[in-house]
Amino acid sequence: MFGLSTPPLPALDLMAPEAISDPQGYFAELRMRQPVYWDPRYRSWLITSYQHTAEALRDERFSSDRIDPYIRKKLSGPETDPLVRQAFEVLSGWMVFKEEPAHARLRRLCTLAFTPQSINALRARVESLCTELLDAIPSSYEFDLITQVAAPLPSIVIAEMLGVPVADRANFERWTALVSPLVSTGLDDPTRYGSVASGMASLVEYFTGLFARYREAPADNLISALLRAAEDEDALSEAELMATCTLMLFGGHETTANFIANGVLALLRHPDQLAMVRHDQVDMKHALEEFMRYDGPGKTVVRVAREDFEFAGHSIKAGQRIFLILSVANRDPAIFEDPERLKLDRGQVRHLGFGSGSHFCLGAPLARLETGIAIPQIVKRFPGLRLAQGPLKWLPFLGTRGLRELRLLAS
Secondary structure (H helix, E strand, O other): OOOOOOOOOOOOOOOOHHHHHOHHHHOHHHHHHOOEEEEOOOOEEEEOOHHHHHHHHHOOOEEOOOHHHHHHHHOOOOOOOHHHHHHHHHHHOOHHHOOOOHHHHHHHHHHHHOOHHHHHOOHHHHHHHHHHHHHOOOOOEEEEHHHHHHOHHHHHHHHHHHOOOHHHHHHHHHHHHHHHHHHHOOOOOHHHOHHHHHHHHHHHHHHHHHHHHHHHOOOOOHHHHHHHHHOOOOOOOHHHHHHHHHHHHHHOOHHHHHHHHHHHHHHHOOHHHHHHHHOOOOOHHHHHHHHHHHHOOEOEEEEEEOOOEEEOOEEEOOOOEEEEEHHHHOOOOOOOOOOOOOOOOOOOOOOOOOOOHHHOOOOHHHHHHHHHHHHHHHHHHOOOOEEOOOOOOEOOOOOEOOEOOOEEEEO
16 A cells, blocks of 8 residues: 655745735745745745744844845955945844844943833824824825825834934935835845945935934934943944944834734734724733734844754754744744634734844834834724725735735725
């Protein structure tokens, strides 16, 4: 008697339309059959189960230091556009791409922005700003939630925190949008980065001017606080100041915009959960963690093997790239009951949406504050809120889970 052979896994394409629109469904079979998988097409490891992803996030052999090696390997030749190299050099200074002790040092200096007291002090401003943005939307009107509420809310908040004048914010947001693919995609073709490099060059020039301005006349903002830290014994260099400010900009803006929009979309697809939020029948503290688990804004994080080692029965070689697909791990049925359903009353949710270990997202308290205010305000303001007709268009990024737009009907 012959046994049935296991059919081979289908060929994977990380940027296929189905992988972009529904990564949880696209990678579900891989998570079940081979949760640690060598992908010959991308020459990278894919890790999709909750258990293995959580282990990798805490394992120092999986290094976050992937930008400097990339610069040395791909951007060191004389043919490299100097603006492209500058963009990557700024990125390489982000603490999320640093290992210890550099990571701990930069993180310690940045915690001043995210203490419980500093976050709670923002609550009234976030509430009033969200109300202002919603007031600008007429009832019985089709609108894009992202451009009119989800994106401007965290953008204005982080700009105010940094000390960006109101008159400069339009340019500030435009440059940020240009740089976004570099931060979000995870793919590494330097020929695609012309507009990205231009946007980063503009941000660098702009921040350089702000540094000079607040050195001369300090104010009550993060840049002034970081400049004061730079004057202390454990000084920040000019490059570290630049890296820290651009990291706060992206971490405090785009990620939260997608957190809000993905959460509202999830509610519209689960009317029973929408009613619970609308009638204050859920604990928003727990609901926010379920929004992050169900469809959070961070789809994939990238690591590089620091050395040769064995992991889950596989031989990983030094220098190999690893994609930790958080959005798939967060739907793992081995951990979460009925994982394909949004259940805001799950209670404590051990998701991986903010990362884990020493690289746990520093800006998580701010993201929770803004999203926890925005989502209830949005669904309560428009009792008949519903999706407009037309397909959803997801951003074609590997790292980020976000929509190009979320068109809704307000009534």
